Amino acid sequence: MGGAQAHEPRIEELSARAFVVPTDAPEADGTLRWDSTTIVLARASAGGCTGLGYSYAAGAAAGLIEELLAGALVGCDALSPPAAWQRMRASVRNIGYPGVAASAISAVDVALWDLKGRLLGVSLADLLGRVRELVPVYGSGGFTSYSDARLERQLAEWVERGIGRVKMKVGSEPARDPERVRVARAAIGAAAELFVDANGAYTRKQALRLAEVFAGESAVSWFEEPVSSDDLEGLRLLRDRAPAGMEIAAGEYGYDLFYFRRMLQAGAVDVVQADVTRCGGITQLVAVAALCASAGVPLSAHTSPAIHAHVGTALGPLVHVEYFHDHARIEALFFDGLPELQEGALRPDAGRPGHGMELRESDVERFQR
Numbered sequence: 630m631g632g633a634q635a636h637e638p639r640i641e642e643l644s645a646r647a648f649v650v651p652t653d654a655p656e657a658d659g660t661l662r663w664d665s666t667t668i669v670l671a672r673a674s675a676g677g678c679t680g681l682g683y684s685y686a687a688g689a690a691a692g693l694i695e696e697l698l699a700g701a702l703v704g705c706d707a708l709s710p711p712a713a714w715q716r717m718r719a720s721v722r723n724i725g726y727p728g729v730a731a732s733a734i735s736a737v738d739v740a741l742w743d744l745k746g747r748l749l750g751v752s753l754a755d756l757l758g759r760v761r762e763l764v765p766v767y768g769s770g771g772f773t774s775y776s777d778a779r780l781e782r783q784l785a786e787w788v789e790r791g792i793g794r795v796k797m798k799v800g801s802e803p804a805r806d807p808e809r810v811r812v813a814r815a816a817i818g819a820a821a822e823l824f825v826d827a828n829g830a831y832t833r834k835q836a837l838r839l840a841e842v843f844a845g846e847s848a849v850s851w852f853e854e855p856v857s858s859d860d861l862e863g864l865r866l867l868r869d870r871a872p873a874g875m876e877i878a879a880g881e882y883g884y885d886l887f888y889f890r891r892m893l894q895a896g897a898v899d900v901v902q903a904d905v906t907r908c909g910g911i912t913q914l915v916a917v918a919a920l921c922a923s924a925g926v927p928l929s930a931h932t933s934p935a936i937h938a939h940v941g942t943a944l945g946p947l948v949h950v951e952y953f954h955d956h957a958r959i960e961a962l963f964f965d966g967l968p969e970l971q972e973g974a975l976r977p978d979a980g981r982p983g984h985g986m987e988l989r990e991s992d993v994e995r996f997q998r
């Protein structure tokens with residue numbers, strides 16, 4: 630140790646692949662239906678190590694990584710992910726940043742932080758600096774395409790595994806939603822917290838009425854995207870008028886800091902949601918957390934539980950990570966070295982460099998696009 634090294638590691642190669650994984654049953658929420666999920670994997674290498682990152686994004690993100698981002702990054706200092714982030718951000722100026730490009734940059738940024746951890750031989754949690762050892766999760770699924778029996782079974786199983794809060798989708802059939810929510814409450818018992826996510830399906834008037842019904846009948850304590858997350862005034866209206874004990878949450882489609890600042894300045898949410906695989910990776914999620922701290926608003930991580938478990942150890946305002954059925958299933962299929970789920974929280978393995986996850990190559994080749 631000691632003394633500057635003659636040659637700091639330089640990024641030598643950046644590559645990407647897209648995989649399409651069928652769901653285990655048709656899935657739907659208030660505004661979308663799907664039967665497969667695409668995961669885009671980015672790999673960055675330097676100094677004999679390889680970092681791995683991913684995003685649940687369009688397959689086009691893989692093409693964008695190889696076409697635009699690789700050229701911008703090869704030769705850059707592998708120990709400076711924020712500098713790499715700035716180069717990536719600049720490289721997509723003319724094609725537009727939010728959406729596919731932001732998802733591609735997010736996947737690469739995670740790969741670069743993982744690479745840095747591996748090069749230095751420290752875990753991602755230690756690299757970022759831990760404020761907690763365990764990252765609490767909530768179980769998330771309860772798709773509107775599920776039968777009541779499947780809904781009951783899924784939510785009850787999470788609670789039996791020690792997860793104290795679970796989330797279901799609503800909004801496909803507003804007239805039937807109160808009944809589905811009552812079924813879910815009966816299945817999980819009185820002690821667990823029950824969250825609902827409308828994915829922006831309701832009108833303001835529907836959402837106001839259903840907030841009362843969900844809270845009154847089923848003690849729902851979290852109402853996510855009751856109206857479109859672009860309707861900041863509508864979210865603010867719900868936040869001010871919803872029963873005490875019910876939090877309003879949104880933010881999963883936030884790609885840049887301006888988005889989160891606008892949402893916070895509008896007073897639109899009780900809890901900000903952000904997704905490391907969309908919002909610009911770890912480099913930007915850390916900044917989103919600072920924005921939340923500055924506004925005194927908690928942060929909840931949206932989906933991708935394996936990555937969020939690592940970065941979540943370092944984010945002061947973080948309250949929980951979404952243990953999303955689809956992604957928990959895909960991550961278990963794709964990677965060895967996942968953070969362990971115990972008593973409703975994820976514990977990243979501090980003994981493995983980076984995030985410590987390795988691709989199970991032979992098990993996933995069949996899904997490659």
Ligand SMILES: [Mg+2]
Nearest residue numbers: 826828853881
């Ligand atoms: Mg959501």
